Amino acid sequence: MTTVRSNSGRRIQDWDPEDETFWERGGKHIARRNLVLSVFSEHIGFSVWSIWSVLVLYLSPEIGLGFGPGEKFLLVVTPTLVGAALRLPYSYAVTRFGGRNWTVFSSVILLVPTLLALYFVQRPGTPLWVFMAIGATAGVGGGTFASSMTNIAGFFPQRHQGWALGLNAGGGNLGVAVVQLVGLLVIATAGSTHPSYVAAVYLPLIVLASLLAALGMDNIEANRAEPGILRQAAANRHTWWISLLYVGTFGSFIGYGFAFGLVLQHQFGxxxxxxAGYTFLGPLLGSLSRPAGGWMADRWGGARVTFWNFLAMAAGAGVLLVASSRNSFPLFVAGFTVLFVLSGIGNGSTYKMIPAVLAGEAEAAVTAGHDATSAFARARRLSGAVIGIAGAVGALGGVAVNLAFRAAYGGAGGTGEPAFVGFLGFYALCVAATRIVYLRRERPRAGAAGGARRTAQAGRTTEATRV
Structure with missing residues (x-):
């Protein structure tokens, strides 16, 4: 392992986590240090991205900022949409500028939406378009997920990627719960007329995340993208199947996380x-369950965990329909909380499918006579591109969730039942897709995988993992 310093920052060459000797002699310590700092930076990014899910609860005539339900849902849609659009370029940026360098930049830029929110959110008479523009700048926080996941995927061997990616994503997702908890504490202590305090809490944390990334993270040569790697990922059919599944898991998590407080206001007054007292619990449990989803996928296979998880999510949407029809607040909150947990598990299991599926394709290439080292190296690089695409498409699911709620609650006396029916139908589609595309192909693959696995191990590349 060679470490060099240049104007672009610290870079590690010859990074080979699949080599167990290299891994045990120091590679795992470097990887874990970068993971911890990545989690912190991504966590702050998620908090800034979802800060408007809290700030909209304050927008009332009491502080001179009264907006209707449709306008408030539009405010939370805006950062969701921008964050989704930025995920693909953020994922690519890691391969172009290096994980450490991009993490520093993506942390520093969070100061822009936070300072704008701090200045404008308590100014009476501010028009909706100004808040939408500020919300759009908060979308930069959503991009940090894709760059962080692409970066961390390169640090860990495939046998540990389910755990590492789950922990990285779960720690970042916790930002949704924490910013809502901060909002709850501000309302409980200072009242509902000081939303700027929520933004003020994050200014020093953004500075700290930027400094820690600059001082403690590394760039690795393994994250360098091959020319045209995004085109190769886009041409791979699994990219789009997994993106569809990720719409159902992460789209649900981020969409519900942004909208839950508004739903409670308009459904139950x-x-x-x-x-605020209820909104933080679901995202908290959903974030904590994401590493569990990755661990379960490592143990039982990502497709199998994802399949059963979507069945449970469809049942959860059915619970919301019943709760809404009966106007049962406890059942409604319980149903949403369960859906948050299941979305977290599904996030972890679905993302684990990415390196596993690509490793399976590499096995097939080795069996066909291709070089094992190059086949699995290509699979690792392709994983980063697929992560970026799936992350971007999945985040668009959050936009769809909020637009569905906006349509459902837009009229006088509207309820969320039409939206819940739509969610149930989409989860059923994901159940079918997982069953047909992935579970049916598991058993035929199993016998052929053994020879390729032994060849790959001999070339010190990676061990195969079940889809």
Whole structure:
């Protein structure tokens, strides 16, 4: 392993986590240090991205900022959409500028939406378009997920990627819960007329995340992208199947996380304090369950865990329909909380499918006579591109969730039942896709995988993992 310093920052060459000797002699310590700092930076990014899910609860005539339900849902749609659009270029940026360098930049830029929110959110009479523009700048926080996941995937051997990616994503996702908890504490202590305090809490944390990334993270040569790697990923059919599944898992998590407080306000007439008191719990449990989803996928296979998880999510959407029809607040909150947990598990298991599926394709290439080292090296590089595409498409699911709620609650006396029916139908589609595309192909692959696996191990590349 060679470490060099240049104007572009610290870069490690000859990074080979699949070599167990290299891994045990120091590689795992470097990888884990970068993982911890990546989690912190991504966590702050998620908090800034979802900060408007909290700030909209404050927007009332009491502070001179009264907006209707449709306008408030539009405010939370805006950062979701921008964050989704930025995920693909953020994922590519890691391969172009290096994980450490891009993490520093993506952390520093979070100061822009935070300072704008701090300045404008308590100015009476501010028009909706100004808040939408500020919300759009908060979308940069959503891009940090794709760059962080692409970066961390390169640090860990495939046998540990389910755990590492799950922990990285789960720690980042916690930002949704934490910013809502900060909002709850502000409302409980200072009242519902000081939304700027929420933004102020994050200014020093953004500075700290930037400094820690600059001082403690590394760039690795393994994350350098091959020319045309995004085109190769886009041409791979699994990219789009996994993106569809990720719409159902991450799209649900981020869409519900942004909208839950508003849903409680408009479905049950909750006050800002009451809404904030419940909104943080679901994202918290959903974030904590994501590493569990990755671990379960490592143990039982990502497709199998994802299949059963979508069945459970369809049942959860059915619970919301019942709760809404009966106007049962406890059942409604319980159903949403369960859906948050299941979305977290599905996030971890679906992302684990990416390196596993590509490793399976590499096995097939080795069996056909291709060089094992180059086949599995290409699979690792392709994984980063697929992660970027799936992350971008999946985040668009959050936009769809919020637009569905906006349509459902837009009219006088509207309820969320039409939206819940749509969610149930989409989860059923994901169940069918997982069953047909992945579970049916598991057993035929198993026998052929053994020879390729032994060849790959002999070339010190990677061990195969079940889809």
């Amino acid at each position: 909750s006050t800002p304090l009451e809404a």
